[in-house]
Amino acid sequence: MSPTELAAPPLPRTQWSGHAPEAELEHWSAIARSVSDALAVDALARDAANQDPFTEVDLLRESGLLNLLVPAEFGGAGAHWESAFATVRIIAEADGSIAQLLAYHYTNQSSIAFYGAPSAQAQWFTRSAAEGWLWGDSVNPVDPDLSLTAQGAGYRLNGLKRFSTGSSVGDVIVINAEVSGGEQDGQVLAFVLERGRKGLELLGDWDHLGQRLSASGSVKYTDVLVTPEDVLGEVTSEPIATLLTPGLQLAFGNFYLGIAEGALAAGRKILLERKNSWFLSGAPRYALDPVFQRVVGELKARTAAVGALAEKLNRRFDTEVGRAGELSAEQRWDIAVAIAELKVVATEIGLEVANRIYEVTGSSSTKNDVGLDLFWRNVRTHSLHDPVDYKKIEVGAYFLDGTTQPLSLYT
Incomplete structure (x- = not known):
């Protein structure tokens, strides 16, 4: 495109x-x-x-x-x-x-x-x-589309959506669906329903390796009444409207980074509390062992670099949002690809830090009550939201000849 x-x-x-x-x-x-x-x-x-x-x-x-x-x-x-x-x-x-x-x-x-x-x-x-x-959501694009059928002045909603983050605790849920019938036939509408709307069933089936408290279970809709007052508007390909997806991807990059920083802080605390040292090191304590210092230094430096990129893009996003209707397609794609760069490195540093922090905290840190695994389980689970290899392709194709990926709720 x-x-x-x-x-x-x-x-x-x-x-x-x-x-x-x-x-x-x-x-x-x-x-x-x-x-x-x-x-x-x-x-x-x-x-x-x-x-x-x-x-x-x-x-x-x-x-x-x-x-x-x-x-x-x-x-x-x-x-x-x-x-x-x-x-x-x-x-x-x-x-x-x-x-x-x-x-x-x-x-x-x-x-x-x-x-x-x-x-x-x-x-x-x-x-x-x-x-x-x-605000929760129910817009997972890889599920079969919901059925939103025109009925009188409003609509009836039927179907199932998995991975509906925040749905079971959200006061309201944002939903996207294509209209069938009526004057708006073929339009995709964004609308908002309260969690307790009649016919809206929270299945409570979110039981995954990590992100266990993200309230991301499935939602089933059975003849749910959607009124005109519930509708936010039409989902279009207008540049400023499509900036919402890069914004969410930028949020992903920030919380992968935060997980990495949390794992580093937890590992540092454990390491500083460890007594003695490895018998071959010659150091009086583990925290003074150059091998352990090297591992921590490498992870800390790489995390700091990703953090600097995130901060730059966080500020830039306000610039692009502020353009509103003046935002061009070229400007939209440029920030989207820059955010994809962050998604790549934030995913990698989150996974690496949450994994390698065990190298300096030792076997005792694998005890279940230590909880160091929570960082890895969380970043491993959510970083599968959309394949990071496709973000690499997005970055490479745009860098080589300006090619952009098909517009979607992932790009």
Whole structure:
């Protein structure tokens, strides 16, 4: 697909402009650190219990993080995407599942601006802020499409969606489906349903290796009534609307990075507490052994490099979002591919750190009650969301001759 194929009538605006001042970043990072510290206390026990994270969502709500991106004029904090991505990264240091919930919440909630008509955005943002909604989703594109059939002034929704992150704890769920029949036949609509809508069944079947508290189970829809008031808008190929997917991929990069940083911090603590040393090393303690220092140094340096790239792109994303309807197809693809570069290296550093940290913490750190495995299980599970090899192809094809991949909810 060439960049010009994305051209379409622009939306007049989105809700964000400018960049986060240092005071804003410091404020939200401090709040995120407080939440992260609270989550770290019992992260392993909560993971083992594998219960829907209503308590954790309340913690996010009480901290103000759920309304971070809601414009101030509608009752929110009026902060920037750079601050949102930073909070995801910090919380992932303690709990990858809750970082995923927050990352998806930000993109799902922002569907108001990316899909909604400007005239309707105020009421959606205002209600979300006032009621403290957590936004889940049910848009997994690899599942068979849902059936959204026109009926009178509204629609009836039927079908099943797996991997519906946040659905079992979200106050509302964003859904995409193609209309059959009526005046909007063939259009793909984004709409919002409350978790308790009649005919909406939460199957509670999320029981995976990692990200166990991400509330990502399947949702079944049986003759669910969808009213015109539930509809955000049409899902189009207009550049600013399609920027939502790169935004979510950027959030992925940040929470993979946060998991790596959490694993490093946990490994450092274990290593510093280890007494004596390996008998061949000649060092008085393990932390003074050059072999162990080399491993930690390598992992720390590579994590820092990925962190610098993430911070650069987090700030750049605000620039691109601020273009709103002026965002060109070329600009959209350029930031999307840059984010794909981060996705590649963040996936690799997350997996490597969570794996190799055992080389310096030793066999005793494999005890189940230590919980070091939680980092690896979380990043291993979510990094399979979409194959990273295809992100490498995306980067390589664009670098070589400007070729872009087919537009989808993954690119």
